[in-house]
Amino acid sequence: MTQTKSPGRPYSTVGKFWKSLLYALPMILILFFFASGGKPDLSNGPRTIALFITLTFFSVIFFLMLYTGRTDRYRAMVFVLFSVFMSISFISMMFEARQAMTFNNADLLECKIPFCHLVIPMTIIPAALTNSIIFPGNIIGGFAAISMMVVLWFVATLVLGRGFCSWGCFYGGWDDGFSRVRKKPVIKKFSPMLRWMPFAVLFLVILSAAMTLVPTYCDWICPFKTVTEFEKVTSFETLVKTIVFLSLFIGLVITLPILTRKRAQCGLLCPLGAVNSAFNKVNAFELKIDKEKCTECMKCSRECPVEALTPEDLKNGKASFLCVKCGKCVDVCSKQAIQLHIKGTPTDKRLTFSRNLFLYTSFLFLAVFSSGSYQGGIYYIMRWLHLA
């Protein structure tokens, strides 16, 4: 393989094939164990092919992250496909189980709705008040059980902070993907106050859920119902709900990300994103700016998908607590002034170690969370194409 060392990327694996492979090997083995459960079932041909494609893809991507020193480009490939495959496999399963993407009152009463992490902030106060979870899903056992989803989210967020939004969330890939469609933004300026919108949404959905004991965000707002499941239109009210979530999907997940190159849904609406931001405060990883190297060209600020790098943040020497740890700013900074850093350790030292530690943790979460969706998605695509 030819040497393609990226100029100036300060990691010891960059451009070194064998070293990168050696560093990637433990990850490849861990991924094989997680994705196959240690004992791959080779009896089902299409499932085996799906497993093989998934593992190969993850391994190649992780290797490339080490070899090229780029983070965001490769992360985004896995992350965006995660969302797409998750929707494909979820919708296909819904069609197998219910012959439709919609659910009705009977499904609600039988608690058959799979739980998703976006509901978590709404469940806390009602759970404290009534000792019950205001979501019509399984608490333990079955597909996407509430307890399992809460634990996974909590552990990932504790370890990655709002990095969960770039490495763990199966919705984030949608607006991340659309934000990459254009090379240049059409809309360049935002009111800085809009950065606080998810906190206002969080505040309102917590209040309204506590008062009505209904997960109001899921019921009325969540745009991702478009790519998972939604209530059957049986009344004027359900029609309005459908119009609301569809408009939000078209507006915030597709149109605005394309026009602004920002993750508009995550940056302007998602209440869980606001909770995750708070976890950035107690989390070990942060994006640090070396003020001596920084020329204040603001390229990182323009590229940041969630407006976490204002001129003030640059002056403070670190990304704000809204940072989703996507690594885009690190990739685009030609002066290598921004680096992933472990809090409490000296800046500008052991950069490879800090980056590798972060990559091992975050990529592991991403791969473990997404492996089932990848395999499911690939398997269902093969079925559509009559290959399975």
Add this chain to the structure above:
Amino acid sequence: MNESFFLGLSSGVSCLASCGVVLFPYIMGRQASSRYITVSMGSYLGARLMVYLLLGLLAAFMGKAFFLFDVFWKSLITGGAYLVFSFIMVFNLLQLRKQQHACSSSSSPYQLRKKYKAEYVPFIWGIVSSLNLCPPLLIAFTQTATAQLTPLQSMLSFFLFFAGTAVYFLPLPFLGFFKKNEVLKIIGILSTALVTTWFFIKGLIILTQLLFL
């Protein structure tokens, strides 16, 4: 009723950011004892409660008259009121964003101080700022008047609206003073904007349903 409390809670942050932000410097600026602060806050909130209860009573009587209309007119008035007040609320929020406060443009505790004794100022400011008829209050009024409530229920509904807004005011004097909490103000403005959107949609639903009457 629940909705009144919710409306109070959700618009309370911007009440605090608009009316409270004017009152607290006044109270705290006098280097007062905690007893003085408690009494001032108490009389300010007491005045607001009094005005709100009176408005509740008025809403009940207006509601009675309102129910003489037929369904078409009732829906038209209710839906129209929600839409109009939502627009006013947006305008109000824009003002609030530009100015330090939009609660009362004509007077402030400092101006009142020129006319009245210092100890009466929080109480009078409570009345003046409540009578400012800000859009959340107008929406609460529409909600209550169109819900066919008895006078007692209507007053209770306004009490809940008051309680929703008051929770933000109560702990502040004891938490230390926030003079320029820009973030709190922004979140308050944004959450009120979102509630406005909700009432706007509600107004639209009511008006759209008219087409099927």
